[in-house]
Amino acid sequence: MVPAWGNVIQNLNRKGIGLVIDYTSESALALDGGNPGDAGYAHQIGVQLDLDWQKLVGWRGFVTHAVIVNRAGHNMAADFGDRSLNGFQEIYGGGGNTAVHLVYVYGTQNLFQDRLQIAIGKMPVNIDFSASPLFCTFMNKSMCGNPKSLTRGAAGFGTYPGSTLGTRVRYWPMHGVYAQAGLYGVNPYLNTNRYDRTGFNFNTNLYTGIYIPVEVGLIPSFGKNQLVGHYKLGIAYDSANYANNYYDINGNPLALTHKAAQMDNGKTQIWLEGDQMLIRNGHGPLNGFYVMAGLVRNTPESGPYLYEYYFGVVDRGFWRARPDDTFGIEVSRTTASPELVATQWLDYDAGRSLPANATYPQSHISVLEATYNIHVCQGLSIQPDYQRIMRPNLQRNKPVIDAIGLKIHATL
Numbered sequence: 001m002v003p004a005w006g007n008v009i010q011n012l013n014r015k016g017i018g019l020v021i022d023y024t025s026e027s028a029l030a031l032d033g034g035n036p037g038d039a040g041y042a043h044q045i046g047v048q049l050d051l052d053w054q055k056l057v058g059w060r061g062f063v064t065h066a067v068i069v070n071r072a073g074h075n076m077a078a079d080f081g082d083r084s085l086n087g088f089q090e091i092y093g094g095g096g097n098t099a100v101h102l103v104y105v106y107g108t109q110n111l112f113q114d115r116l117q118i119a120i121g122k123m124p125v126n127i128d129f130s131a132s133p134l135f136c137t138f139m140n141k142s143m144c145g146n147p148k149s150l151t152r153g154a155a156g157f158g159t160y161p162g163s164t165l166g167t168r169v170r171y172w173p174m175h176g177v178y179a180q181a182g183l184y185g186v187n188p189y190l191n192t193n194r195y196d197r198t199g200f201n202f203n204t205n206l207y208t209g210i211y212i213p214v215e216v217g218l219i220p221s222f223g224k225n226q227l228v229g230h231y232k233l234g235i236a237y238d239s240a241n242y243a244n245n246y247y248d249i250n251g252n253p254l255a256l257t258h259k260a261a262q263m264d265n266g267k268t269q270i271w272l273e274g275d276q277m278l279i280r281n282g283h284g285p286l287n288g289f290y291v292m293a294g295l296v297r298n299t300p301e302s303g304p305y306l307y308e309y310y311f312g313v314v315d316r317g318f319w320r321a322r323p324d325d326t327f328g329i330e331v332s333r334t335t336a337s338p339e340l341v342a343t344q345w346l347d348y349d350a351g352r353s354l355p356a357n358a359t360y361p362q363s364h365i366s367v368l369e370a371t372y373n374i375h376v377c378q379g380l381s382i383q384p385d386y387q388r389i390m391r392p393n394l395q396r397n398k399p400v401i402d403a404i405g406l407k408i409h410a411t412l
Contacts (some may be wrong), residue, residue: 005412016055020048022411026089026139028076028385033392033401035079042073042092046103061110065121067103069161077141080401082392083357084365085148085305085334087141088403102199103161120167122202125184126151126159128168129213129234130271134292137314137328139385139407142367147271149308149334153298154267155188156211156238162190165204166211176219184211186240209240209266228285229276238267242302245339255346267299281317289315292330300337304356308334324375329368336362336394362394373407383407 012019025043030036046069053059075092077083106121119128126146136144151159158164166184173179186209191197215234221227243261248254254261273294280288296308312330317323344354344361356362368388375381385405392398 016052018050028088040076090141090144154238156186225280231274326373366390
């Protein structure tokens with residue numbers, strides 16, 4: 001049955017039709033943290049369709065892309081009162097339980113001998129900006145997909161499976177060097193019932209601004225073993241209005257006056273990310289030992305986070321007998337907005353409930369994750385995982401959580 005299906009896929013590919021059906025499940029079990037034995041399971045079933053219109057009708061350089069997913073399960077992080085960017089099961093993110101969700105549908109047009117590409121449609125920002133194939137080596141939501149302080153730092157940074165109408169232009173002036181810029185709608189209600197959790201709503205009535213990311217990148221290759229690196233610097237502006245974390249409409253502390261918050265126009269985000277292969281273990285683009293590091297900065301006056309920085313290593317093919325197995329370990333730390341923390345301390349000292357779902361003034365959260373992806377056979381992998389969450393929900397009064405997990409990925 002599987003070989004027959006493989007022949008079908010190959011025949012479709014030759015005709016310009018790319019079809020992928022996959023299943024991902026992520027399970028987590030807490031070992032401590034005040035709630036040992038707590039567990040969660042979440043899954044995604046996805047269907048991806050890519051159409052090469054040059055092969056189909058002769059339209060040179062034009063390709064369309066679409067993904068639909070089903071997501072269901074339980075978010076274990078919520079059991080610990082953690083509503084921050086941490087999540088033991090990243091596959092749960094983006095609205096949780098959805099029967100059918102349109103992730104994206106867009107087209108790309110290549111021009112000038114593929115030096116220039118224009119994309120337009122309904123797209124997440126993170127498939128193009130602050131993107132890396134190494135991020136989803138890991139299962140924790142703080143890293144997989146992209147550093148999540150970008151998504152939580154500004155509503156305009158839409159992330160998979162959420163998407164908004166937008167366009168992106170990428171230019172390669174020379175081999176290994178690119179620059180790209182985009183223009184996306186800002187929808188603060190993505191993946192909520194107020195908008196449309198199915199993703200099929202193309203209406204812009206709830207858009208509050210535009211999101212403009214710009215990124216430049218280098219992809220060098222060193223030595224006879226072609227040790228590949230990926231380096232990128234990005235900056236983005238979100239034009240929507242956001243409530244100030246500290247000041248009210250009269251410029252006085254919110255926690256003292258209890259008046260409406262001052263509205264700030266726009267947010268800025270910056271990211272600096274890189275990875276470098278130091279040892280090559282095979283011919284594939286990811287077959288080797290990589291080091292990776294990055295830094296994200298958000299506007300703290302109207303966002304929940306100021307900085308997120310991370311460091312990690314990923315090694316694929318280090319065991320010659322199992323060239324497709326992958327090991328990874330990463331550490332990340334995210335700091336709260338100083339303005340938000342100042343408001344929380346004023347509320348806390350006065351005995352009032354705190355904003356940001358906190359029960360104690362927030363500070364920072366640190367995540368340590370170690371994972372090993374076992375390639376069982378073509379189209380199937382099993383990945384045991386360990387995570388340690390320090391200061392859940394960025395609170396020092398919450399105990400450390402140790403958890404083990406298991407990720408299963410199958411592709412047809």
